[in-house]
Amino acid sequence: MDFPRGDLMFRSVMTKTGKPVEFQFEDEIITAIDGDNVAAALLKADKIQFRTAKKHDVRGPYCMMGVCFECLVEIDGRPNQQACQAIIRDGMQIRRQQAPDLDGEYEG
Amino acid sequence: MTDQHFQVAIIGAGPAGMAAACTTTKAGLHTIVIDDQKDSGGQVYRNLRANHSLSPTYLGDSYYAGTKLSNDFAACGANYWTDCAVWQITSSHEIALVSRGEAKLITADYIIIATGAIERAMPVKGWTLPGVMSVGGAQTLLKQAALGADDAVFVGSGPLLYLTVWQYIKAGLSVRAVLDTTGRSQWLSALPFAPLAFLQPDMLAMGQKWLREIRQKVDVITNVEEVEIAGRSQVEGLSYTTSSGERIDLPAKHVFLHQGVIPNINLSMATGLEHRWDQKAHYWAPVTDATGKSSDEQIYIAGDGSGVGGAKAAAITGQLSASAIVARHGKPRLMAQLYYKLRHLHFLSIRPFLDRLYLPEVQFRIPQNDETIICRCEAVTKADINGALGSGATGPNQLKAFSRAGMGRCQGRTCGLMVQEMIADHTGQSMAAIGYYRIRPPVKPITLAELASLEGAWPQ
């Protein structure tokens, strides 16, 4: 399948000024601008898969206004944070939100 | 328990909430505005004050039209709590809030709920794949983060779709295609209302201008049907059927969906206010009088949350509700009320036309494939809903219990109307008779620690 444009999924359409901040997504260090929301910062870095709802059921940001709860990520160890409502901060540790791990007989 | 008392509490700082606050503070009423965002403007004027200094022209005049209202609001002197979410309003008019890790209760003589609209779901196959967003979501990214995606495919119907495509091309982004799903039958059913629409020539003219400029740069394909999005862990392409019956495949990384907007009724429903099914517009709206007063004498609903009318109408309804409250505080506003009422009615006159035109066809309201997800939060498919119907579920709340649809984090905001319509189809009852989910607090996210911070007593 061909994609005529460059690799970046989302790109800036305006030069934005602001303090650069670094955050970590999974094992990768990413630079963003202070004050960006987490979802936007991740999308800009080509990250569109934010969580798994079930095995093989991957989700990403959908409404960007706090309604759909599809953009949930783990931020600094706190699960189920709405990426579109959270503001990126220097040193933030972000991970994909995984469907709960329920072992033993709880699985189902 | 109550920390603070206000004469007026306004929930939401979009056009309706801002306009209402300007009116109540001008009349000297002790007013609080509560909003879960960091800056005023709601969705329509999102990030307006920050964007204003840079003034990117791609956002267009309709966006900057909110500047005066935003400035007036900033100067009006209302108490304004940002980053603060209302998770419940009790029957004794306590407003339960959560902000920065702490919960509290405030009270008010009058409450104006101005929580706006949300987008109607468009549950085509593959609509949960990463890379699919709502058009509103794509527009928010543009307004708030100045981000856009090249070669996206816009699918659906309605003014917001065309406005966003127009903003995209003005921002220098390439748009692969617009697939307009407005059916011929919708144009026909909208026609009787066309004369009313002509009372609003500027709105129609604006739409024409967008469309002309869009067509110069983008393929606009009309009468599109049977849209399916393909991909495994992200969007890889989509396919659709043209009016001549041809099946087209299109590679795409981004698909933006839109089928119009509906009132955001979660707070008004959770508060136990009366709602009515609007058959023409195909959504639930709170029962209000002309001033926005709900079935609770102390609670008003303003803006799109009381019925979708757009930003300008929202501001007017905000002023109307505020004026009615000012009058009930013994400061009659007879002239103002009448004036606003007239303008309000005038403005809304284009709505019947738009409602008919943009009410999506059944194939875009209910998934066509068994595996397509209806409840995103709980990953409940159309087949799962049919299974619960087969178990004898005859109402939305029983079906919720049987299938988990509507039990997740979004509290049915996405799946509510789909589930209701599937029950109506299955049982042969009207949408009004089926009813809606019973919405439970908290209507906004709150953690256990935040909830515990309210210092309630363990009840024995």
Added chain:
Amino acid sequence: MTQSAKSNFDAIIAGGGLIGLSIGYGLSRLGLSVLLLDAEDTAIRAARGNFGLVWVQGKGAYFPSYADWTMRSSELWPNLADELQDIDGPKLGLHQNGGLSICLSEAEMQQRFDKLEYLRVHQNGRFHFEMLDRAAVKEIMPGIGPRVVGAAYCAHDGHVNPLYLMRALQTGLIRNGGVCLSNSPVSDIRKNGSTINVSTPKGNFECQRLVLAAGLANAGLAPMVGLEQSVTPQKGQIVITEKLDQQLSLPTLLLRQTDEGGLMIGDSHEDCGFDTSVSPTVVSGIADRALATLPALADVGVVRSWAALRVMSKDGYPIYDQSETMSGAFAISCHSGVTLSAAHAFDLAGYIAEGELGQELDGFSQRRFDV
């Protein structure tokens, strides 16, 4: 279903909650034709607010026949689950590996011990429990907070998804030829010779057996069959969290983790009439107690809270009655519809089919309040 073509049934059940569905399913599996009449989707319903415990410890401490009946149901539960397992639909999630009641003070420990010891002594060796100290509780629930002093453990306890239980019972009832009608509250009941006539907004129906299992509405219906059911609402509020990795291996009286991962936290006991509103301060108290038990839950998000009304008799125990003036008519009122579901589906349905309540239910008549 919204209509019924048929008007004559072996049995009619008034009430589509856990009591009505369990009995209705039980009668249908015995081969009776059953019509279940349910109210509106938004009616006051205890069943849809249920916490989901299959609970034995503490039940009937001072009412031995209730303790026996509860134990009997707990023992029958695996059979019910096995039977319902064969019906399509989501897994019931029955776990009967024991349960805990967490104590936050020595006084609570002592109170709990006294109650359970009384039960043990009066249950002919059928009931067992253990008091666990803090260290022992910590082995089962590593994250307990500093305020936890200990817990009572009872191996008979368990939990299940109450909503899927309702779904399975209803599906089973329909499979067995039963008919469920919604929006059909009973408005009138009359005896006509050997049959009972039941009026609803959806039409009139005839039956040989009538079971009133309409929860709080039984107070109004029972006199129509010459019985009395003095029941009042007791409000319980429950909080449910977002889905989590496994936090709890056993359910407790306050917390249980569902198969989907969400934690249910409850529940309050309030006497405040027919008010089903959620009170912010009460759910705050519920959250507070949950955090005292497991402090690590602090940042866990709340998805939903709700209030439901328990069906309470004057002494809190069930009422099982059969009419003397209208033979074939029964009235059942109780809370704990999940725990008792198996006894209702098997034993009680059998008695009703035969037309005579079993003698172990003798002490449960409304007449016990006449003294």
